[in-house]
Amino acid sequence: MSTENLFTKTVGIEIPVICGAMYPCSNPELIASVSESGGLGIVQPLSLVYVYSYDFREGLKKIKELTQKPFGMNVIVEKNIKAYENRMKEWVDIALEEGVRFFITALGDPSWVIDKVKKQGGTVYHDVTERKWAEKVMKTGVDGLLCVNNRAGGHAGKHTAETLYANLKDLGLPLICAGGISTPEHFESALKMGYLGVQMGTRFIATHQCQAHQDYKEAILKARESDIVLTERVTGVPLSVIRTPHVDKVGLSVGPVARFFFRFRKSRHWVRFLFNLKSVMSMKKTNLKGLSTKDYYQAGKSVEGISQIEDAGTIVRRFGESFRNSR
Ligand SMILES: Cc1cc2nc3c(=O)[nH]c(=O)nc-3n(C[C@H](O)[C@H](O)[C@H](O)COP(=O)(O)O)c2cc1C
Numbered sequence: 001m002s003t004e005n006l007f008t009k010t011v012g013i014e015i016p017v018i019c020g021a022m023y024p025c026s027n028p029e030l031i032a033s034v035s036e037s038g039g040l041g042i043v044q045p046l047s048l049v050y051v052y053s054y055d056f057r058e059g060l061k062k063i064k065e066l067t068q069k070p071f072g073m074n075v076i077v078e079k080n081i082k083a084y085e086n087r088m089k090e091w092v093d094i095a096l097e098e099g100v101r102f103f104i105t106a107l108g109d110p111s112w113v114i115d116k117v118k119k120q121g122g123t124v125y126h127d128v129t130e131r132k133w134a135e136k137v138m139k140t141g142v143d144g145l146l147c148v149n150n151r152a153g154g155h156a157g158k159h160t161a162e163t164l165y166a167n168l169k170d171l172g173l174p175l176i177c178a179g180g181i182s183t184p185e186h187f188e189s190a191l192k193m194g195y196l197g198v199q200m201g202t203r204f205i206a207t208h209q210c211q212a213h214q215d216y217k218e219a220i221l222k223a224r225e226s227d228i229v230l231t232e233r234v235t236g237v238p239l240s241v242i243r244t245p246h247v248d249k250v251g252l253s254v255g256p257v258a259r260f261f262f263r264f265r266k267s268r269h270w271v272r273f274l275f276n277l278k279s280v281m282s283m284k285k286t287n288l289k290g291l292s293t294k295d296y297y298q299a300g301k302s303v304e305g306i307s308q309i310e311d312a313g314t315i316v317r318r319f320g321e322s323f324r325n326s327r
Contacts, residue, residue: 018040025201030312036066041071045091073102151179161193
């Protein structure tokens, strides 16, 4: 019986489990450990450079010292900020030079990433939360879609995993389920729906390899699904976080001034950028130093299935057993 599918074959991995990019939780040791165990770790470039202080190429080399297996890179496409776009283009070139061949794009138009990656024979999947975005990026030649559902950590989607699959399956692209997965049972149910694999974020924060602060990991172990709320206050768009006394105190929505600017396309990008700068600084602090009263712990509803801090490789191998049994 085959223990491969189109996704594992294309990317060159054994188990269709991705450790999603996480700002600020993607450190080289976590990425390498997931890849070395047969899954696929993804580099979050801002995390690598600004949180873990690597020169971008050196950070990739560090991962390559720890594993010779494939890993990928996340590219958040933001066109309206030139300096950011130029830096991202430079990093994609470096990643290609260092042998990275799998890219996950998010937000804007991924055409320039696809142009560069296709020339080197690589693969590009794009994050989508609904059909209208999927139809838009289909025209750019993406190879697959990462379907972000309403249980995801980070910026959650609106639809359930089932609805999203039903809305996208006729597009004929490989679909990966992102959101709400933390146990082999969740994984098996996503595979049964028709997804070719899963992307997990929250589950991999509560691992020995993730360098997030112990307080953050323990908050994930303690949290129940009902403790997860969506706040606009970190990045200006709904972000999935654990409810804390600070979250209760400041509320979940942005104030009238930011709301006014969000109504205009140009200013919206700038407001989002400023929000991001603010959140980058505050999340970096939370991640590395623990909880202070103003902090946010990003996590998705998959907290419900997480009861211990584990080795990232053990998690991947457990999912691997499920994958083989499901074939
Ligand atoms: C702390 C955190 C940070 C994240 N940062 C990013 C990011 O920088 N880029 C991105 O494309 N997705 C990001 N995500 C989304 C994850 O890659 C993944 O899709 C999501 O966590 C899946 O949901 P789960 O947390 O329920 O497993 C983040 C998620 C979390 C929990």
